[in-house]
Amino acid sequence: MTAVPTAPDVVSPTPRREREGDLRTAILDAARQLLVREGYRDLSMRDVSRAVGCSVSSIYLYFASKDALVHALMDEGFARWHRRMTELAAEGAGAPAAARLEAVCRAYIAFGLANPEFYEIMYMFHSDRMARYPKELFRRARRNLDLMGGIVAECRATFGTGGGAGDAAAVATTALWSALHGTVSTIIADRLDRRLDRDRYVEGAVRFALAGVLA
Amino acid sequence: MTAVPTAPDVVSPTPRREREGDLRTAILDAARQLLVREGYRDLSMRDVSRAVGCSVSSIYLYFASKDALVHALMDEGFARWHRRMTELAAEGAGAPAAARLEAVCRAYIAFGLANPEFYEIMYMFHSDRMARYPKELFRRARRNLDLMGGIVAECRATFGTGGGAGDAAAVATTALWSALHGTVSTIIADRLDRRLDRDRYVEGAVRFALAGVLA
Amino acid sequence: MTAVPTAPDVVSPTPRREREGDLRTAILDAARQLLVREGYRDLSMRDVSRAVGCSVSSIYLYFASKDALVHALMDEGFARWHRRMTELAAEGAGAPAAARLEAVCRAYIAFGLANPEFYEIMYMFHSDRMARYPKELFRRARRNLDLMGGIVAECRATFGTGGGAGDAAAVATTALWSALHGTVSTIIADRLDRRLDRDRYVEGAVRFALAGVLA
Amino acid sequence: MTAVPTAPDVVSPTPRREREGDLRTAILDAARQLLVREGYRDLSMRDVSRAVGCSVSSIYLYFASKDALVHALMDEGFARWHRRMTELAAEGAGAPAAARLEAVCRAYIAFGLANPEFYEIMYMFHSDRMARYPKELFRRARRNLDLMGGIVAECRATFGTGGGAGDAAAVATTALWSALHGTVSTIIADRLDRRLDRDRYVEGAVRFALAGVLA
DNA sequence: GATGAATGAGCGTTCATTCAT
DNA sequence: AATGAATGAACGCTCATTCAT
Numbered sequence A, B, C, D: 001m002t003a004v005p006t007a008p009d010v011v012s013p014t015p016r017r018e019r020e021g022d023l024r025t026a027i028l029d030a031a032r033q034l035l036v037r038e039g040y041r042d043l044s045m046r047d048v049s050r051a052v053g054c055s056v057s058s059i060y061l062y063f064a065s066k067d068a069l070v071h072a073l074m075d076e077g078f079a080r081w082h083r084r085m086t087e088l089a090a091e092g093a094g095a096p097a098a099a100r101l102e103a104v105c106r107a108y109i110a111f112g113l114a115n116p117e118f119y120e121i122m123y124m125f126h127s128d129r130m131a132r133y134p135k136e137l138f139r140r141a142r143r144n145l146d147l148m149g150g151i152v153a154e155c156r157a158t159f160g161t162g163g164g165a166g167d168a169a170a171v172a173t174t175a176l177w178s179a180l181h182g183t184v185s186t187i188i189a190d191r192l193d194r195r196l197d198r199d200r201y202v203e204g205a206v207r208f209a210l211a212g213v214l215a
Numbered sequence E: 001g002a003t004g005a006a007t008g009a010g011c012g013t014t015c016a017t018t019c020a021t
Numbered sequence F: 001a002a003t004g005a006a007t008g009a010a011c012g013c014t015c016a017t018t019c020a021t
Helices: A023-042 A045-052 A056-062 A066-092 A097-114 A116-123 A135-158 A168-188 A198-214 B023-042 B045-052 B056-062 B066-091 B097-114 B116-123 B135-158 B168-188 B198-214 C023-042 C045-052 C056-062 C066-092 C097-114 C116-123 C135-159 C168-188 C198-214 D023-042 D045-052 D056-062 D066-092 D097-114 D116-124 D135-159 D168-188 D198-214
Strands: none
Touching: A023 A045, A023 A056, A023 A066, A023 A116, A023 B023, A045 A056, A066 A097, A066 A116, A066 A135, A097 A116, A097 A135, A097 A168, A097 A198, A116 A168, A135 A168, A135 A198, A168 A198, A168 B168, A168 B198, A198 B168, A198 B198, B023 B045, B023 B056, B023 B066, B023 B116, B045 B056, B066 B097, B066 B116, B066 B135, B097 B116, B097 B135, B097 B168, B097 B198, B116 B168, B135 B168, B135 B198, B168 B198, C023 C045, C023 C056, C023 C066, C023 C116, C023 D023, C045 C056, C066 C097, C066 C116, C066 C135, C097 C116, C097 C135, C097 C168, C097 C198, C116 C168, C135 C168, C135 C198, C168 C198, C168 D168, C168 D198, C198 D168, C198 D198, D023 D045, D023 D056, D023 D066, D023 D116, D045 D056, D066 D097, D066 D116, D066 D135, D097 D116, D097 D135, D097 D168, D097 D198, D116 D168, D135 D168, D135 D198, D168 D198
16 A cells, blocks of 8 residues: 555546537547547546446447447548548549549548547557457448549559559559558557658658659 | 457467476467467466466566566567568678668568567557557667668669758658558558458569659 | 464355345445454455455445545544544533543443454554545544543643643643553453453553543 | 556566575564564565565575564564563662652653564554464563563552452553553554654653552 | 446456475 | 475456346
8 A cells, every 4th residue: 555645535426427419429429539548458438438427338328339339430430531532532523643642642641640549440450359340341441442542543544554463553552552551550659750750751651652653 | 359259279278387498488479479469458467378388477487567578579579670681781782772672671571471470569559558668679679770771871872862851861761661561560450452462462562662762 | 464264254255135235334344344353454355345245346336445445444433433422422511520531431442342343443553554544534533532632631620730831731631542542452452461351451441541641 | 558667677686685694684684674664464575585685485494484484573572672671670670669660661662662663563463363373472472561560569569559359460560551552552553643742742651651550 | 218236257466385406 | 505486366456248227
């Protein structure tokens, strides 16, 4: 024991804070914020309920399990990124492929950095460490990648790099995504050399990626 | 996410007395395998002891804490990669910078794929989810990156891309590393599209990376 | 010192469902008995849960920590003694100071012997072996002592022993309390010479104490 | 984990500090100091061995168990106090009984305050909380009390208080000892009101005790 | 729709003790 | 005489989950 800043002696009931909107949404919001702060394992249902101001068991009214809650969060993340890509496509309609590709690259990194909580659960979890991730969600993730693949293919067609084996475009797309992912995850995981300016680094990474695709 | 029921006994409990070699090594081996399968938070000292076939408290004979055990693992990983880079430097002495760069890129990916346990420990952990990683280890990690940076600088000098701001070379190096890291982590995290051939993808990623540096 | 094999099941596990009344009270009851039998350090939450017939985690539903549980016990003890003193004051209203002092002395010893569990918790713990005892409780303990001090002062005034330094009354009160405490703790700790009759000893101690105050 | 001041990563062998004299004594010395700092339960063989600079198992060469070690400490304590009383008897030879009684009272309190570690293990342990305390030791403790009893009897004879039942002297002696014990243990357990001066309190307690005996 | 009470399994860690050398 | 390696049991505490109301 030995003189420790004592915690409150009594286990007092959490003062049910007033909550706006429906509970399901409030839970998702709280969980999202906590998830990035704590990581999957350190996120506890207790924490979520405390943040929301409801009982722990109420969470189970909306989500069958902690895993299900996290899956819902991933789902939301993929949907958001999909929405962003759709916007992008609308904005860039008519522009040259290379310009659209650059826009997508920038947007991808920006999305990741602006939503680290989503990014981490979308892309940085070990897939075999989660309970069977619903197929449907995987399909949604892949759909996003395919959108990017379309632009890459256009670029390659434009620049005459279209040759090579049948899956050359797919390989290029995945290589591009990997590079972007490497960039985002390096920053999010806080592994970027402190001596480097973040914006300059992002700029460099984008140019690096574009060069890779167009080579 | 709560140990999805995969093959449950890849690390089967060594039956107590049949353990060859010293316990410390056995612990490190078991911990390394478990760490990558379970992640930091899900790795438990009990799991390790079970896998090794010793008591929990025996682990504390060799490692002061769970953190210390993981740090030892990271340490070993960085040392291995450093050794590999040193070999590479010896082999490539006299060769043109571009060739040496390509060799390093291939070696990096190969190392990651051959030692996924180490790789994940070294590069895929959230640094802030772990106790302060000892400075000395950070230095060792940076030293490895700097070796890569030297070659990048040579390449840029050779190809006349040496201009730009003072940290242009550092940015390029980090961008390169991020791309390689993205490639390795995509495969390790099992997020590579199954329709893609892994070797072709790696080949593409290497070319992609080189193009980025030399552009 | 490692649970010397006495009768092992004085606190026999209440068979789960037969527990009468609320769990919080049951926990306090069990803890009180165990605490005096085992001492603070040897009291374990597991022991308590076993004695109560509930799970360990259930205890944490009512008490935030082991310290909190012990504090609640102390609190209860001081409150009980305070109640007793208040009764005493009511009963003795109008009686001469010396008579009231004697009554308090007898009551103190009687309280200690009748509630050894409480007594030990209240007065025989090493305060620095416990987490900071909440100030409020300390105040309550002091308040009890001050009640005794009031009567001592009256006695001294009556008998003309009121001289001496400003804190003479406080010193006398504490000396009195120490003597009473020594008496109670000697018996409770089972250190009273077996050849002595307990009641005669208590009688002697009371006269001893009164003589000390009135001298 | 979350950013904690990391303990050393490696379990380094304790640098076997040079030790003077024989190991048994060194162990006793270390244990005595630690015992009062930590209390019985928090005293660990590991701690002792570390303080002494020997291996844990070496302690078992000299003491069969942790209990045996503590018993040896108690033994030493009673012997010391016995020695002190013998000295006192020699010094006071020929002096009046009351003077010798006062000297013993003062010496008792002084001994307790000067050797809190001994005092606590001698008198403040719960006897049923220790493994069977060797009878021989109990006899030694009683012998000390009897020495005090002799002086009390002389006093009572001198002052004509010798009447009463056959065990009146024994009762008086125990009451006296209880009062002294109450005084010492109050101070040692750090329960003395901070507003009181310690020396004045001790003085008051001594006078209180003498008055009790002589009444 | 929402809750409070309850639980079993598990966590990282410490400890007294044993035993072969 | 002394040690290092090893262990089983225990500790305080947290967690996801269930269920009666």
